Amino acid sequence: MFYVTTAIDYPNGKPHIGHAYEKILADVLTRYQRLKGAESYFLTGVDQHGQKMVKTAEAEGVNVATLTKRNTKRFIRLWEKLGVKYDGWAETTDERHKSCVQAILGKLEKEGALYKKSYAGFYSVRQEQFLTDRDRNDHGDFGEEWGEVIEIEEENWYFKLSDHAEWLRSTVANDDLKIIPKFRKNEVLNAIERAGDTDLCIPRPKER
Numbered sequence: 001m002f003y004v005t006t007a008i009d010y011p012n013g014k015p016h017i018g019h020a021y022e023k024i025l026a027d028v029l030t031r032y033q034r035l036k037g038a039e040s041y042f043l044t045g046v047d048q049h050g051q052k053m054v055k056t057a058e059a060e061g062v063n064v065a066t067l068t069k070r071n072t073k074r075f076i077r078l079w080e081k082l083g084v085k086y087d088g089w090a091e092t093t094d095e096r097h098k099s100c101v102q103a104i105l106g107k108l109e110k111e112g113a114l115y116k117k118s119y120a121g122f123y124s125v126r127q128e129q130f131l132t133d134r135d136r137n138d139h140g141d142f143g144e145e146w147g148e149v150i151e152i153e154e155e156n157w158y159f160k161l162s163d164h165a166e167w168l169r170s171t172v173a174n175d176d177l178k179i180i181p182k183f184r185k186n187e188v189l190n191a192i193e194r195a196g197d198t199d200l201c202i203p204r205p206k207e208r
Contacts, residue, residue, distance in 0.1 A: 002033045002040040008047045008090055011071035012056040015078045027084045044079075045090030046072050051125050068093065105157075105202070113160050119201065120153035130201060134194055161200040168192055 006026050009019055023044060030042040048068045057067040072091065079086065090097060108114050122131045126147025136142055142149045161168075169192045171177045172185060179185040 002030075002038045004030045004033075004040065004042045006044045008045040008092070009075060010050060010052050011046045011048060011068060011075055012050075012052045013071065015075050019075070020078065020082060023079060023084045023086075024082060027086070030085075030087075041088065042086045043088040043090060044084075044086045045088075046075055046092070048072065048091060048093045050128055052128075055125075108159065113163070114157050114202075115160070115199075116155060116157055118153065118155045121151070122149050123152050124149055132198075156201050157203050158199040159202050161195065162197040165192060165195065165197070 004026050006022050009015065026042055026044065030040050033040040053064055053067065057064045060067065076089075105114070119130070122142065123129070124131055124142070124146040131142055131146065131149065135146070169189065172179060172188055172192070179188055
């Protein structure tokens, strides 16, 4: 199976040329693989949760559900207009998505792969991730690529990524899990290296 996936876009605004560029490339790649006789699957969709959605809804004076429904339709219409043919469509408000996430987290908790702890640090609203000193630039600041950065303290659930870091690194490095193009593979390896023995914060509070 040749699997093609894209970012799942935030529908906090209208789709733009960057969204279209990525989806067209994915569509072309999927079609090319099928012409070669490869069984292929193209997945895309939208991430309808997050602080971006809440802030945009507040700025427009509408509720989040209204904003989500309206802008999700805009993305779907654009892909239809551009002839982007995906096999799977993912929405984070979909019951299928919710039940899948709940099942996976439940399994991980039973296996002892999750734990809860308090954390204080800096959080990128744009990238929706916690930042460390490794993410600072040469001037000691968090660069523009992180967008708005806020300092927060909260209790959250963590996945014991450190227990699997070496397996994950070797699996990607040896192409047992093949990632293309090569520079994306290198990005993943660099991310694993940067993470070190850090575990992965997996959920976020409802307000975010």
